[in-house]
Amino acid sequence: MAVDDAETKNGSAWGKATGGALVTFEQVGYSLPVKSEPKGRKHILQDVSGYFEPGTLTAVMGPSGAGKTTFLDIVTGRKTQGEITGSLLFDGKKATKTFLKKHTAYVEQFDTLLGVLTVRDMLLYQAQLKCDRRESLQSKRDRVDALIVELGLSTCADVVIGDNLNRGISGGQAKRTNIGIALVTEPRIIFLDEPTSGLDSQTSCDVVSILRRLADSGRTIMSTIHSPTSEAFRLFDRLLLLHKGHTVYFGALHNKNGDASGGAVPYFAQLGLVYDPSTNLADFLITETGDKGEAANLKGLWQDSSYLADAKKHQEQLLLASIQLQANSAEAVTYLEHNMFSAVGVLLRFRSRANCKCPDFIMPRIIPSVFFGFIVSTLYYGAGGKAENPENISARGNVAAALFMSTVMPAFTAAGYMPSIVTERPLFYREQSDGCYTTGSYLLFKVIEEGFFHIFASLIFCLMTFFLIQLPGSFWWHWLLNFVTGQVGIALAYFCGSLAPNMDGANTLLPIINVISMYFAGVLMTYDAIPDAWKWFPWVTFMRYGWTANMLNNFPAECEMPLLAATPGCPTEYWGLKEGSSGLSVENNFGALCGFWALWLGLTFLVMTFVRHVKR
Incomplete structure (x- = not known):
């Protein structure tokens, strides 16, 4: 040397x-x-x-x-x-x-x-x-x-x-x-x-x-x-x-x-x-x-x-x-540390740029959206056009199921985003101890990085499902709801990954939360059929708000044929969309989704700040 x-x-x-x-x-x-x-x-x-x-x-x-x-x-x-x-x-x-x-x-x-x-x-x-x-x-x-x-x-x-x-x-x-x-x-x-x-x-x-x-x-x-x-x-x-x-x-x-x-x-x-x-x-x-x-x-x-x-x-x-x-020496020259946003810039410039070239990073974030988009689109192909007729009860039930899958799919595929929080933990602890950045900087970096890749994943999924199923609502609402629901799922995955001591624990915790939430999202059980002791749960699961907003984007808020109120031909009445959500408004339910996103990110920040899985 x-x-x-x-x-x-x-x-x-x-x-x-x-x-x-x-x-x-x-x-x-x-x-x-x-x-x-x-x-x-x-x-x-x-x-x-x-x-x-x-x-x-x-x-x-x-x-x-x-x-x-x-x-x-x-x-x-x-x-x-x-x-x-x-x-x-x-x-x-x-x-x-x-x-x-x-x-x-x-x-x-x-x-x-x-x-x-x-x-x-x-x-x-x-x-x-x-x-x-x-x-x-x-x-x-x-x-x-x-x-x-x-x-x-x-x-x-x-x-x-x-x-x-x-x-x-x-x-x-x-x-x-x-x-x-x-x-x-x-x-x-x-x-x-x-x-x-x-x-x-x-x-x-x-x-x-x-x-x-x-x-x-x-x-x-x-x-x-x-x-x-x-x-x-x-x-x-x-x-x-x-x-x-x-x-x-x-x-x-x-x-x-x-x-x-x-x-x-x-x-x-x-x-x-x-x-x-x-x-x-x-x-x-x-x-x-x-x-x-x-x-x-x-x-x-x-x-x-x-x-x-x-x-x-x-x-x-x-x-x-x-x-x-030391008494005779001059005072040491101070140096300028990174603030929250400049540290995020360094993380994005080096780590995200390298991740963009790494198939092992990109594939788990893109392939599930392509795969499930293909399955849902071909399974419910053309159902949206038929569902415009309120008397076509079967078609409306199929569209409701397709929208349900469009809501729960991002939550489950968010598991592909979770490993990075666990596997990067030793590096996060070391760099934080070295004063490289704060917990807030690291979490903001992860949100920006994963959000960037999720934009493309959700676009691919929504382009396939919206046009092949022929959904009657707004494409942009369809995409925005899918994207934000996915962001909530990623934030929940971050919370599970930061709370669990290892990958096995995280892989156990996330599906439990998602599966329980899925039961109360809407399609599997109408609101009226939920036992009284459990009627509070739809209010605290983000999937309910996401599915409700998707339904209101594609179906009228009011029942078109009161005689069909007891059937899926009248989705608002049949599934009880007025209850367990933010009412019959796409905007209000979208706002609730954003609130859940902020909630899970906030909890993740607290866990990463105060819970140390490596005690010294």
Whole structure:
């Protein structure tokens, strides 16, 4: 990976030399309320102390259950539950949300990328969302190009990332792309959660080599890591070793010459835990701090060690120097974040443009309308012309059934729009935590994007059904009612997708609501036949209003032949359209549909804002 090419274009492949920040943590603890535990609390972390120094690469290790991920969530400000104790300072100050968003970056263990974008577009998309709005697009492009060169992504820069079903870039390339996403904002501190997880030994070493160079550029780098290779582990400077929530070692990993004869090795040797240089040092440390660590009381030995005293003394010196440096430095330049609508513009420009080229995205939104439009149109072909005669009771009943299917079909095909809310959830959580956009921005983007595609889907369906069935009403009302009913169905699908913890739950919840609503929409049971205990339900189902409006668009509001009032020849009387709806007005029932659309979107917004399916 050549650095020179990138440096000649943008000064430095890693961006501006902003330097890192000193992160100090003193007696950090974390606990959760558990009734079965002593004093009603379960302690996950206790008295964890240390620091992350600019220009160093620190590893956080420990056996399973040691508290590595919990500690990482605390220092990155992503813990959403439990009680945190102790002191956590960034350059001697408590970090604000603005500081964390602007000066820190977090690379998650699992890659959260958009499979429809290329590597270059993914990095530019993130740069557009995260960087100062006043910065020119060309400047962001130059930064992305430099990152692509330095991260060794040149060969796959214009390759679509892909997903589980569509082949794209490799796992190592995806991990480096994830690191690139963190670097687009030129952060001072980078936190990583097991960046080598799932990678082969060579790829793991390549990833850690990138982290090594980032640290050498002056940044503060901290990474949890599990079972690294000897080559990768050798690139780290410091080690924070945890065992069941307690610190059992913090300090240099190697001596100044970079070999294992100094640092952690002599400390554990004096405890009787001798390292064999022919083996992997990381494996040795994990093994010795497993069950053996508890038997050897490594926690107590660390508390009494001179290594801990030296670490505290050095931490105090670093903190004083950092505070003095901050006092003498100029105030940081502020940056302009995206507002709600500018963030929506970025989402549409990158994600919607890519989705327009993706058959996997388009087909589930268009094909059902074509298929059901063909079925309904051919099944009720010409029924509308015959239904103009009120005495043709059979034809009027068929038209009512066709309009019923035109109403419920958009609600059921909305299931094709629901998966995106569930499958994009990890990306939504990550981008929201990174300060890319608000819940309102994301939801508005989804409404615009899905509404655009639904315009064409509903037009195809309505062109087929209106002219082949020969409906007597207004085509534009027929299309508008179908489109808005579909939008209500999509909003309901969003609500189910956001409320359910997974796709299985969403696929169960949406059909239940739609099927129950279908019983009360009108055709399957007249209003008079509904039991008194259930007569309230038609008022709260959007399908009733949609079907009523469709019926009034095609049939007179008043009965033409009173003698037929007890038959479908007089639809208004027979199905009781005056009840369980907004009266005998197309406009009023259309307004009610719009109200349901706003209601389900509002509920979706509340769920996405206050319900977190991933608790940290």
